[in-house]
Amino acid sequence: MKKLLLGTAFATFAAAGGAMADGHSTTVCLITKTDTNPFFVKMKEGAEAKAAELGMTLKSFAGKIDGDHETQVQAIETCILDGAKGILITASDTSSIVPAVQQARDAGLVVIALDTPLTPIEAADATFATDxxxxxxxxxxxxxxxxxxxxxxxxxxxxxxxxxxxxxxxxxxxxxxxxxxxxxxxxxxxxxxxxxxxxxxxxxxxxxxxxxxxxxxxxxxxxxxxxxxxxxxxxxxxxxxxxxxxxxxxxxxxxxxxxxxxxxxxxxxxxxxxxxQYPLLMAALGVEAIKKWADEGIKPEPTPGKAFFDTGVxxxxxxxxxxxxxxxxxxxxxxxxx
The missing domain is CATH 3.40.50.2300 (Response regulator)
Structure with missing residues (x-):
């Protein structure tokens, strides 16, 4: 059953991504809505495990409550100043966050929305989410x-x-x-x-x-x-x-x-x-995608026929x-x- 539900997502990413190089100097930021909701706790676990596997540095941030937009903006600013290569974010306010996301992209970071598409969805470089x-x-x-x-x-x-x-x-x-x-x-x-x-x-x-x-x-x-x-x-x-x-x-x-x-x-x-949903998978694939971007300058492709990479439901x-x-x-x- 697990292969049936999750195998397609892994296979699709592998076809688009290829092998990962050593990433000891690559920093990625994870910004979630809160750090207490089990969904985001598991997302953080997935990002931490994948970053450790790939030799990357993960920095995690979270809002105080669901809807804490300002803390997420501050986290993006911190990630830019810290020289991160990319940001994974579940935005509390999907439209108001866009100027901060654009600031990060202008600074050369790749920004991937997890679970919650930005408004518009094109405001992020990619989206990894449940349908x-x-x-x-x-x-x-x-x-x-x-x-x-x-x-x-x-x-x-x-x-x-x-x-x-x-x-x-x-x-x-x-x-x-x-x-x-x-x-x-x-x-x-x-x-x-x-x-x-x-x-x-x-x-x-x-x-x-x-x-x-x-x-x-x-x-x-x-x-x-x-x-x-x-x-x-x-x-x-x-x-x-x-x-x-x-x-x-x-x-x-x-x-x-x-x-x-x-x-x-x-x-x-x-x-x-x-x-x-499968938040650990979302985050793990997101970390891999940022590594791919840092090493090869290649951004992830969406699932065929959709505007985002579908991680299953x-x-x-x-x-x-x-x-x-x-x-x-x-x-x-x-x-x-x-």
């Missing part, structure tokens, strides 16, 4: 198939924050399309007019945000029966509120990430389905729906992170 729209679409289709009569749905939407980073927009819009809801402007969330949507909440992608958002949604409509969550920490917080309200069995909960705690929540029934559920490909939680635990 986040597809990740959302998979959980949307699964939720629609699980509820059966979608006309009875009362949907709560849990997003990241008001800045609407691309990863949040893509997952949100993918979910809605997968569920069968007409989109407004696909470049943003919250402008849909479908009456089945109870509200769009923001969670800062953490448990406390999920807990409060679930309280808000149930206050607005106690009949909420479908819940989209931006990630598994938000879903875990929502689950605690659902327990407090005695509504655990009344709400179909879906999420995205595929971390080990989240997949375990699928196995335990707290989350119905989640779309699994798989739906994890123990209650499969016809027509929606998935793996079990047991299989997901073999591939998980965090």
């Amino acid at each position: 986040n729209f597809l990740a959302g679409e998979l959980i949307g289709k699964w939720a629609a198939g699980t509820i059966g009569d979608t006309s009875t749905a009362k949907i709560g939407m849990m997003n990241i924050n008001v800045s609407q980073p691309t990863v949040g927009v893509l997952r949100n819009q993918g979910f809605l399309q997968g569920f069968g809801i007409d989109l407004g402007d696909p470049a943003k969330w919250g402008d849909e007019t479908d009456p089945r949507i109870v509200n769009n909440e923001v969670t800062n992608a953490n448990e406390e945000g999920g807990r409060k958002s679930m309280e808000n949604l149930l206050t607005m409509d106690p009949g909420v029966n479908v819940l989209y969550t931006i990630n598994e920490p938000a879903a875990a917080g929502a689950h605690e509120t659902l327990k407090d309200f005695g509504k655990v069995g009344d709400v179909i909960v879906v999420s995205v990430d595929g971390g080990c705690p989240g997949v375990q929540n699928v196995a335990d029934g707290a989350i119905g389905a989640t779309s699994q 798989a739906l994890v559920t123990d209650n499969p729906v016809d027509g929606v490909p998935s793996i079990t939680s047991a299989e997901g635990l073999e591939l998980c992170w965090g």
Whole structure:
């Protein structure tokens, strides 16, 4: 299963990249949204391991919370001054970060977006990411198939924050399309007019945000029966509120990430389905790409037919729906992170 999901990404990169030379003098920076979310912890582990393997120096930076744009700008400035060859970044504000990214590129650094495409995507030299729209679409289709009569749905939407980073927009819009809801402007969330949507909440992608958002949604409509969550920490917080309200069995909960705690929540029934990503792979391939750039001046190519390098996604559920490909939680635990 691991070869099936991840082998294509490795093979595609190997064909484009070739052998790596000794890189004792090459410095690469990793800038993540936070250093506490398990997704970014695993991303850092992948970057550290690959940098050590290639004899590179890795310098890591992170925002204080998801949405901490200024700290990320300061990190870019530090990387430029330190003489880094490249930057890997998961941007908190995908449009506001662009001038700082351009400053780095003008200084000769290669900048690769991880997981979260910049706005526009061409603002980075390359993007290594899950197809986040597809990740959302998979959980949307699964939720629609699980509820059966979608006309009875009362949907709560849990997003990241008001800045609407691309990863949040893509997952949100993918979910809605997968569920069968007409989109407004696909470049943003919250402008849909479908009456089945109870509200769009923001969670800062953490448990406390999920807990409060679930309280808000149930206050607005106690009949909420479908819940989209931006990630598994938000879903875990929502689950605690659902327990407090005695509504655990009344709400179909879906999420995205595929971390080990989240997949375990699928196995335990707290989350119905989640779309699994591979952050260690994203970061490792990103480090290799910067090494390739430093040694040979060659930038990575996107996956054919896409504007980014696709590192794969798989739906994890123990209650499969016809027509929606998935793996079990047991299989997901073999591939998980965090």
